[in-house]
Amino acid sequence: MSQATLARIFREDSGRVLATLIAQLRDFDLAEEALQDAITEALRVWPKTGVPDNGAAWLLTVARRRAIDRIRRSSVRNSELTQATLLQLAEDSDQSEADFTIPDERLRLIFTCCHPALSPEAQVALTLRTLCGLTAREIARALLTTETTMNQRLTRAKAKIRDAGIAYKVPEQTDIIVRLESVLSVIYLIYNESYSAYEGESLTRTDLANEAIRLAKILRHLLPLPEVSGLLALITLHNARREARYDCVGDMITLEDQDRNLWDANAIADGKKLLLHTLAARRPGPYQIQAAISALHSESPSWEKTDWLQITGLYTALESLTPSPVVSLNKAVAMANSGSLPQALEIVQTLAVDLSNYQPFYAARADLLTRSGQLANAREDYRRAIDLSKNAAEKAFLHGKLDDLG
Amino acid sequence: MMYMALIYAKEGYQGEYDGDMMADYGKFTQDAIAAGVFSAGDALHPVSTASSVSVRDGKATITDGPFAETKEQLGGYYLLDCKDLDEAMSWAAKIPTAKYGQIEVRPVMVFDT
Structure with a gap:
């Protein structure tokens, strides 16, 4: 049994096991440490015994025992809460790993990690750490930041959950739709990060994209x-x-040219x-x-x-649900492509103030201006887009467009 | 858990409030008492009455004005006893000033004795 096979099993099971451990221990750090202990134990034992039928239950049982050990060793063992936790854990540990199924607590975990009282960056990091089982190092690589920064971000987020009393629960029925928005946006952010994730290292674009899809599938299973x-x-x-x-x-190709x-x-x-x-x-x-x-x-x-006409209609619907200048810009581009160039330019001009620092705005307006024969203005917009672009390939692409204008 | 809800708003913008603010504050306080979450709450005089003091090298310096010049000023607070942050935030959202200002919610620190 290769280390890679084991790693994959742990990755698959860890979110579910961790979600259950947090529910029982009421402590993210202790739960993570206990799970890590259990994984270390599994790495020692499983290559000799083979993977147990219910690997997740095995991990949970061992992690619980290790958590009990850790609580007993720690200085806070006499507090009332700790005593209650110990009692509960001891009861749960009496079951053997074969005869229980793990309740799926991942919905509680995902709503806690994506609580709007945490910053979006912290929500993304916590979700990748706890539900996807990625290490701080892997997350840092994927999100183009340092491991130190990522560890700090995770530590702060966990401290806020504990100190500010963010409950480990699924929101009330009345709040669930609103709270679901931040969960969905975290999953979408993770997917979008896969566009810029670092290539050639342990975590690739494909991995992040797969994690996002896996999260969306888990969520859909639990909350259809x-x-x-x-x-x-x-x-x-x-x-x-x-x-x-x-x-x-490795440079990005736009939808138009794919x-x-x-x-x-x-x-x-x-x-x-x-x-x-x-x-x-x-x-x-x-x-x-x-x-x-x-x-x-x-x-x-x-x-x-x-079918640009239908796409224009869909953007109009999207605009009414979630108004934003970027959505309006996309609508205008679809309109222009469906043959309504003058109306599209009119809409685009109204967005100039809101999108004055948004590179795609200038690239899109330059294209519409070119098509309506206003080449001098188009050149100016391409230059502005080049200035705003932070990406070498994108700059080269825009330079090409500018050169085409002569 | 105890939460402090700090009520911030631009002073003199009460006129933007749609309704009878005094009556609504009265009702909010009564509701919070009835639900058992009210622990304390007060309104403050405007920031023009604020004075600040700092002590350096044993010497106290008193100045006119608030600690920080900001657009939004602290105008009052509630101390709320809630089971978790979600409950605290849902009470904070009912504070009348939330409609034109901002309510900052902070957990109160508990020291082990």
Whole structure:
């Protein structure tokens, strides 16, 4: 049995085991340490005995015993809460690992990690650490930051959960839709981070994307609401294009210029099937609409043949649900492509103040200006876009556009 | 757990409040008492009445004005006894000033004796 096989088993099971441990121990750090102890033990024992039938239950049982040891050794063992925890743990440990199923506490864990009282960065980090079982080092690599920064971020977030009394629970029914927004946005952020994740190291773009899809699947299993399925459909459809998204040196290729033969037809079929099933519930939301836009792109043989009229309609719907200048910009681009160039330019001009530091705004306006023959203004916008771009490949792409104007 | 809800707003913007603020504060306080979460609460005089003091090398220096010049000023507080942050935030959201200002919620530190 290879270390890699074991690592994969631990990664699969750790979120579930940790979620249960936190519920029993009421302490993120203690739960993580106890799980780490159990994994160390498994690495020692399993290669000799083989992986037990119920590996997760084995890990939970061992982790509980180690947690009891740790609590007994620690100085706070006499507090009332600790005594109660010890008693509870001792009762639970009496069961053998074979005859119990682990309750799935991951919903409590995900809502706690994605509590809006934590910063979005902390929400992402905690979710990757606890639910996905990634190490601080792996998360730091994936999010292009240092391990020290990541450890600090995790430590602070856990301290806030403890000190500010963020409860380990699924929100009340009345709050669940609002609270779900931050959970979904964390999963979507993790997926989007996969675009910029560091290549060639232990954690690649594909890994982060897979973690996001896994999280969305877990969430959908535990909380089958239309927007959860909408998010899963959206990232499934986006991810179907991953092979076409980068050229041979790893630079990003825009949707317009992608080789559509490289798209994953099976993933597109899965995403579309899920989306159609979800839309049938007639409870639309931002993720379902974005998935529908993505599905229309997936269906089209080329950029030119895309159903821009329907995409414009979907952006209009998205705009009314979640108004933002970026959504309006996308709507305007779709309008221009569906043949309403003057109206599109008119909308774009109204966004100039709000998006004055947004590189894609200048690139998009430059394109619309070029198409309407206002070349001097288009050149100015391309120059501004180049100034704002932080990415060498993107700068090169924009320079090319600028040069085309002569 | 004990939470301090600190009530911040731009002074003189009470006019933006849609309703009878005094009556609404009265009702909020009564509701909090009835629910058993009210522990204390007060309103403060405007920041123009604030004085600050600091002591350096044993010497106290008194100055006019608040600790920090900010747009939003501390105007009052509630001390709320809630089971967790979610409960504290849902009470804080009912404080009338939340409609045009900001309520900062902080857990009160408990020292082991």
